[in-house]
Amino acid sequence: MTETATPFDHDVAPGQAPPAPATPLVPPAEPPLWRSAAEQARTVVAGSTLGTLATLTPDGDPWASLAAYGLLDDGSPVLCVSTLAEHGRNLLVDPRASICVIGPEDGGGLLDRPRVTLAGVAVQPGGAEAEQARAAHVAAVPEARIYVDYGDFSLWVLRVRRVRWVGGFGRMDWADAEGYAAAEADPVAPYASGAADHLNDDHADALLAIAQALAGYPDATAARCRRIDRYGLDLLVVTPRGGADVRVSFAARVESADGLRAATVELAHRARQRTGA
Amino acid sequence: MTETATPFDHDVAPGQAPPAPATPLVPPAEPPLWRSAAEQARTVVAGSTLGTLATLTPDGDPWASLAAYGLLDDGSPVLCVSTLAEHGRNLLVDPRASICVIGPEDGGGLLDRPRVTLAGVAVQPGGAEAEQARAAHVAAVPEARIYVDYGDFSLWVLRVRRVRWVGGFGRMDWADAEGYAAAEADPVAPYASGAADHLNDDHADALLAIAQALAGYPDATAARCRRIDRYGLDLLVVTPRGGADVRVSFAARVESADGLRAATVELAHRARQRTGA
Helix, strand or coil: CCCCCCCCCCCCCCCCCCCCCCCCCCCCCCCCCCCCHHHHHHHHHHCCCEEEEEEECCCCCEEEEEEEEEECCCCCEEEEEECCCHHHHHHHHCCEEEEEEECCCCCCCHHHCCEEEEEEEEECCCHHHHHHHHHHHHHHCCCHHHHCCCCCEEEEEEEEEEEEEEEECCEEEEEEHHHHHHCCCCCCHHHHHHHHHHHHHHCHHHHHHHHHHCCCCCCCCEEEEEEEECCEEEEEEEECCEEEEEEEECCCCCCCCCHHHHHHHHHHHHHHHHHCC | CCCCCCCCCCCCCCCCCCCCCCCCCCCCCCCCCCCCHHHHHHHHHHCCCEEEEEEECCCCCEEEEEEEEEECCCCCEEEEEECCCHHHHHHHHCCEEEEEEECCCCCCCHHHCCEEEEEEEEECCCHHHHHHHHHHHHHHCCCHHHHCCCCCEEEEEEEEEEEEEEEECCEEEEEEHHHHHHCCCCCCHHHHHHHHHHHHHHCHHHHHHHHHHCCCCCCCCEEEEEEEECCEEEEEEEECCEEEEEEEECCCCCCCCCHHHHHHHHHHHHHHHHHCC
């Protein structure tokens, strides 16, 4: 580390093994609030309108292709595909399909990006569902207004049977169809990146107090917010013993984006009370 | 259009049908140089290290999942997958696979992004190819150095049998395995976005002269470079009759990124000679 290095410059370079992490010196103040794989999956899928579809060619070969989607209220993806495209023709022969959606980069490695596979069977919706599907697709993919009613395009709803969420290297879990349909996408997600930047830029002292008092690292010398969600913060903590990734939960689940600031302020306040700062 | 609108503010809003385009008033000066689907595909695939793989589950269902890749000299993707991941287990049961790679956004709609599907059969390389595959993967995905030799990870080379290139809405073509293997990725591609920005920011007058003298739009009032590649420029031309997308070819194929500036200067020089400006 050079004289001008920041406390975070010992982050792992690509291809290097990470240094031994620092372990908590005291138990964290609160056990982490639980985030289910179903919620994580709903959040990733709600955060995009573009995925990659896997369908079957007439020979039964797997076919990967780009597809835009909207979402029904239960999280079912709605596709609008043309029979001029392979995937449109494939679905007419065999409606089995899955779609992979990739979450935003968050400064980690390539394979640290969260992603979700929704697997099931595609159906052409009828009746009221056809209207809902059309509205959901066009709301998510405005340009579809131009072609949604073309004769070669059809709406398909992917009836989700299995859900695979991968949160990054080595972090993964399954969700079932019922759990996925019932789960709620994190309402904080669209604002999370900006909120983390704000904390890092303007409230580094509060993050440090949180790391020292609530996360189990009284010897922390710096802390950076890597991610934020409705349940809490992921911090990268710097100590003389090394760096550590640690989770700090809010006092309660944040119910809307408006509640994010209050929840963060409460954490900082509680941390400062404990440290007497 | 308001007083402060730029000439490009009549671009199509999402979901609106485009206005009737202006047609060339005179034939363009040169027929466009040809770009094959195989070259386009090689260029898209060379421009990323992250794709979505389609494999088959033991039930024969299509499974879409994120995969990082490197490339052998013939453009074959090299994957490094774990048997702890579905796609790793799937390949052991049935090696048929395809990978979809998405090109960069270029300011168009969601489905204007270029993308490629490479379909074929994955094999675990042996002998000298195993070394080449390992080197290619790690060069493209440096973090793989950490896990490439773990016992649960294996290298797979996708032997490409069919190539589907989609250049945007309604622009698509097939390439065969031999054509794909023999084609060269555009060496200009990594610099294209910056070069287009530079032309738009600093050389709007040259772009206008090119549109007027070489692209068939003597009534052009403005021109913006939407894309640039080794064969030429894609311009968005503004005329009193409406807007138009038009292709202008360089005098000859650019053979390296270093040749891009000279080729653009030659175009502008030729245009100004014709207009007498």
